[in-house]
Amino acid sequence: MKKLRRLLARLRRHPQPSPQRDRIRKAINRVRRAQSPRPLVKPLAMFDAISVDQIPKDAQAVAGYTSGNWPTFPEVQRKFPRAHKLSIAISASHDADCLDIERGDASPSDAPGWVKRQMPRVKRPVVYASRSDMPAVLRSLASGGLGRSRVRVWSAHYTYKPHICGPHTCGASFQADATQWTDKARGRNLDESLCTPNFFS
C-alpha cells in the first residue's frame, strides 16, 4: 500500500501528460493488479444425455452411465478426451465415480456400502439423488459413519435455472456440490448440471 501511495503522490506532481507521467501510471496499474484478489473461479457446467450426440462438443465436464439401458460412458470417454468425466453406476453392485440413487436404480440404504467400496479408488465418491431424496441418502451415509465431507453431493432439482441446491439458493436442507437443474438444456434432450469449481479436484 505504501508503494501505491508513493506512486499516487508522484502522479499528482506530474499533472500534465508526459512520458514520466505515463511511466508512473503504468507502475500504478502494475501495483493495483498485484494487489487485487484473483478472480473467483467459475462454477463448471456438466452435461449428460441418453444420446451422447446431444452433448456440446466443448463441454467442460461430461457424465455418463457405465451400465443400464444407456451405457454412455465408453462413448463419453472416446468423444470428450479433454473434459472432466464422471462415471455413473445405476446399481450398487457396480463401481464408478457416482451412484445413481433413484427409483429403479440404487436406493439410499445402498449408499454407505457403495461409498466405502469406492473410497480406495475415488477421492470423494459422488451420490446422485433428487433434492427430495437427498436428505434420506445423507442420513443413510451418516448412519454408516460417513459424514458429509466424505462424499460429493449431486442433486437433481429441475428449476430450469442454474443453481447448486443449498439453504441459500433453493432452500434445500443440505448443501450440494453439484445440481442437475435442467433436462432440456439448449432446447435438447440434454441434462445440465452446475458444479462447484472444485468438483473435480
Ligand SMILES: [Zn+2]
Ligand atoms: Zn435446488
